[in-house]
Amino acid sequence: MAKPMHDTYPLIRDAGLTGMLVTFAPHLSEPANRAALAFRTAVEAETWAGVEETATTLASVFVRFDPLRLDHDSLRDRLAALAGSGNWLAAPLPHGRKLWRIPVAIGGEDGPQFLDAAQAAGLDPDQARTEIAAARVRVLTIGYAPGQPYLGELPEHWNIPRLTKLNPKVPGGSLVVAIRQLIIFAGPSPTGWHHVGQTAFECFRPGSDNPFALTPGDEVTFREITPAELADIRATDHGGNGGATCEVLP
Amino acid sequence: MSRGLIVHRAGPGTSVQDRGRTGYLDEGLSASGAADLMALHEGAALLGQPPEFAALELAGMGGIFEVTEDMRIALTGAPMQASIEGDRIAWNASHLLHRGMRLSLGGAAGGNYSYLHPGGGIATDPFLRSRSAHLVARVGAPVAEGETLPVGPDAGGSTGLTLDIADRFAGGTARIIASVQTGQFDAETLARLEATAFARDPRGNRMGARMSFDGAPFAAEGQLNILSEMVVPGDIQVTGDGTPFVLLGECQTTGGYPRIGTVIPPDIPLIAQARAGEPIRFRFIPRAEALATHRAWQAHLAALPGAARPLIRNPHDIPDLLSYQLIDGVISGEEEEKA
Numbered sequence: 055m056a057k058p059m060h061d062t063y064p065l066i067r068d069a070g071l072t073g074m075l076v077t078f079a080p081h082l083s084e085p086a087n088r089a090a091l092a093f094r095t096a097v098e099a100e101t102w103a104g105v106e107e108t109a110t111t112l113a114s115v116f117v118r119f120d121p122l123r124l125d126h127d128s129l130r131d132r133l134a135a136l137a138g139s140g141n142w143l144a145a146p147l148p149h150g151r152k153l154w155r156i157p158v159a160i161g162g163e164d165g166p167q168f169l170d171a172a173q174a175a176g177l178d179p180d181q182a183r184t185e186i187a188a189a190r191v192r193v194l195t196i197g198y199a200p201g202q203p204y205l206g207e208l209p210e211h212w213n214i215p216r217l218t219k220l221n222p223k224v225p226g227g228s229l230v231v232a233i234r235q236l237i238i239f240a241g242p243s244p245t246g247w248h249h250v251g252q253t254a255f256e257c258f259r260p261g262s263d264n265p266f267a268l269t270p271g272d273e274v275t276f277r278e279i280t281p282a283e284l285a286d287i288r289a290t291d292h293g294g295n296g297g298a299t300c301e302v303l304p
Numbered sequence: 305m306s307r308g309l310i311v312h313r314a315g316p317g318t319s320v321q322d323r324g325r326t327g328y329l330d331e332g333l334s335a336s337g338a339a340d341l342m343a344l345h346e347g348a349a350l351l352g353q354p355p356e357f358a359a360l361e362l363a364g365m366g367g368i369f370e371v372t373e374d375m376r377i378a379l380t381g382a383p384m385q386a387s388i389e390g391d392r393i394a395w396n397a398s399h400l401l402h403r404g405m406r407l408s409l410g411g412a413a414g415g416n417y418s419y420l421h422p423g424g425g426i427a428t429d430p431f432l433r434s435r436s437a438h439l440v441a442r443v444g445a446p447v448a449e450g451e452t453l454p455v456g457p458d459a460g461g462s463t464g465l466t467l468d469i470a471d472r473f474a475g476g477t478a479r480i481i482a483s484v485q486t487g488q489f490d491a492e493t494l495a496r497l498e499a500t501a502f503a504r505d506p507r508g509n510r511m512g513a514r515m516s517f518d519g520a521p522f523a524a525e526g527q528l529n530i531l532s533e534m535v536v537p538g539d540i541q542v543t544g545d546g547t548p549f550v551l552l553g554e555c556q557t558t559g560g561y562p563r564i565g566t567v568i569p570p571d572i573p574l575i576a577q578a579r580a581g582e583p584i585r586f587r588f589i590p591r592a593e594a595l596a597t598h599r600a601w602q603a604h605l606a607a608l609p610g611a612a613r614p615l616i617r618n619p620h621d622i623p624d625l626l627s628y629q630l631i632d633g634v635i636s637g638e639e640e641e642k643a
Contacts, residue, residue: 067484068481068482068483068484068591069483069484069534069536069566070481070483070536070537070538070539070566071481071538071566071568071569071591071594071595071598072536072569073534073536075484075533075534077533080531081531082531094330106326106327107326107327107329107330108330109329109330109534109557110330111531111532111533111534111558112531112532112533113531114533114534116329116534118326118329118536121595121598122595122598122599122602126591126595195558196330196331196332197332197532197534197556197557197558198332198532198556198557198558199332199440199441199556200328200331200332200333200441200443201331201332201333202332240332241442258332258333258441258442260431260441260442260443261431265331265431265432266328266331266332266333269331270330
């Protein structure tokens with residue numbers, strides 16, 4: 055098997071006996087993520103018998119299938135033909151995406167590693183605060199935990215490494231940053247990312263009819279609030295949105 | 305009182321499980337589902353009901369149960385000592401449990417996951433079309449002592465049936481195929497993976513099972529630079545310290561560790577059921593052989609309902625059910641594949 059660095063993209067690989075992975079780039083980039091979003095939509099539209107589920111990751115599309123109904127070679131051929139049918143790196147973003155504005159308290163007790171993260175990014179605290187609040191980022195993928203978004207990409211100076219020592223526990227709704235991405239944690243979790251802020255946004259709402267708030271491709275921006283405002287939101291907004299607003303993008 | 309299964313006593317890892325909740329990988333939710341899917345099918349076959357029905361999964365510890373009305377039940381998976389009001393009853397079998405009588409299940413002698421199937425299936429409210437708890441994702445909750453679980457209507461049928469089953473409760477060899485990053489491990493490392501006598505490590509749960517071993521860590525080239533990518537149950541991730549870790553149904557949806565191979569679906573129950581210290585080996589097989597094995601396994605599961613047969617002896621006469629006398633010497637279709 056050839057090593058990815060020598061492969062040509064899009065790269066189609068088996069993932070277990072019942073999965074296939076179409077990867078658009080060896081590293082995350084905005085076009086590769088956009089290609090994955092568009093290609094997944096195209097695979098879904100094909101409604102191939104035997105395909106059971108599709109999903110995107112940062113730069114790939116995963117296809118889960120029943121190999122007893124659709125054999126590997128046929129699926130690979132179809133995916134290769136579809137991948138070769140256009141320039142997916144230039145594909146437009148899918149329709150029906152949403153823009154979320156999510157209130158966040160930054161720094162202090164709500165973001166104990168904010169100052170370290172700002173320093174690592176080479177910014178003074180006010181600049182860092184402004185940049186996080188004003189960032190308009192895309193849900194690059196959802197994963198690891200249900201509903202949990204990986205948001206990006208931030209400007210290059212936010213390419214800060216993960217912590218060498220794990221942060222034992224951050225609360226659900228916490229905003230963390232590393233490697234030009236932000237995550238809003240779906241639930242309490244250990245993390246190697248810098249905990250810079252706190253939202254009251256619930257990414258996953260088990261028991262609700264709409265348990266997943268965000269969809270890959272959605273856009274997110276933040277609104278900085280005070281700890282008192284965060285407490286107020288927690289006391290009054292029980293729907294899970296944590297004071298966030300949402301509109302459908304044209 | 306409505307039809308229900310009363311849980312008087314149960315261990316901490318007791319949960320309601322069906323075949324899992326598929327279709328939500330894009331939203332970060334893995335399927336979960338019974339850790340031993342074969343046991344779920346076996347119980348359904350013993351009761352003549354669909355394998356989609358939900359059962360109670362017991363993680364190593366037994367319990368005491370009662371029913372609100374006479375009910376057919378089946379017991380499958382890791383064999384436990386089972387009795388009704390003190391009278392021993394057979395494992396891998398269906399029984400009639402009368403209202404007011406206590407079913408006691410003792411700790412399993414081998415394996416990790418045992419199943420109690422009520423006729424009609426457990427009828428808790430589904431979430432996203434499945435009743436499976438996914439405890440890591442905060443879907444559902446462990447079953448609590450004192451709880452009464454609703455049970456669906458039973459279409460009826462016989463009891464006193466048993467099944468000859470494939471022994472999968474003491475470790476063994478898991479067949480694996482190449483995975484996304486297998487090519488990033490050199491030939492020597494792949495050969496060593498097959499040659500190593502692993503033991504299931506105590507660190508493991510429904511998310512996955514860590515393998516312990518003697519020898520050098522298993523390392524990929526460029527291990528630190530792998531883009532976080534979709535993972536599937538059966539994937540053997542090599543963690544930062546070079547230890548293989550086999551993912552199971554409640555795994556995270558994505559992972560950044562390289563995967564050296566993937567355990568094929570028919571052999572995942574063997575990994576899930578192996579106890580700490582029990583031997584595990586891995587053997588690469590070609591994809592064509594893996595597909596043939598998978599096909600045979602699916603056929604085996606589909607044929608289970610026709611394989612249920614009457615318990616030929618009174619269970620009181622069987623000296624020790626836990627010595628696998630019910631299954632010794634029996635060759636299933638799956639075992640033939642392994643031979």
